[in-house]
Amino acid sequence: MEAAIDRIMMTYDLLLNRTAAxxxxxxxxxxxxxxxxxxxxxxxxxxxTVCGLTYLRQLDGTNDPVKAGYTGL
Incomplete structure (x- = not known):
């Protein structure tokens, strides 16, 4: 379990620039x-790992196409 969490956080930290908190x-x-x-x-x-990354992206809204700027036009 710890290996999956470490991999999730390492990958997620590469995607977003966030504070330590x-x-x-x-x-x-x-x-x-x-x-x-x-x-x-x-x-x-x-x-x-994949499920954890998907979960974090849903929490921060980066998985939402509207918030990402896609309007469908």
């Missing part, structure tokens, strides 16, 4: 989320 907050949230996935039976480290 924001990074610590994101780590706490993704750790709780990954624990939920593990309790549900997920064991694949790569899948946990």
């Amino acid at each position: 924001a990074s610590a907050d994101a780590r706490a949230k993704v750790t709780a989320y990954i624990n939920t996935l593990i309790e549900a039976g997920e064991k694949d480290t790569h899948r946990l």
Whole structure:
């Protein structure tokens, strides 16, 4: 689990320039989320990493095409 969380945070920190406090907050949230996935039976480290990154992107809104500036035109 720790390897997946470290990989998630390393990749996420490359995507966004955030403060140390924001990074610590994101780590706490993704750790709780990954624990939920593990309790549900997920064991694949790569899948946990992808799910964790998707979760963080949904939290900060970068996964929303409208917020990213896409209007569909």
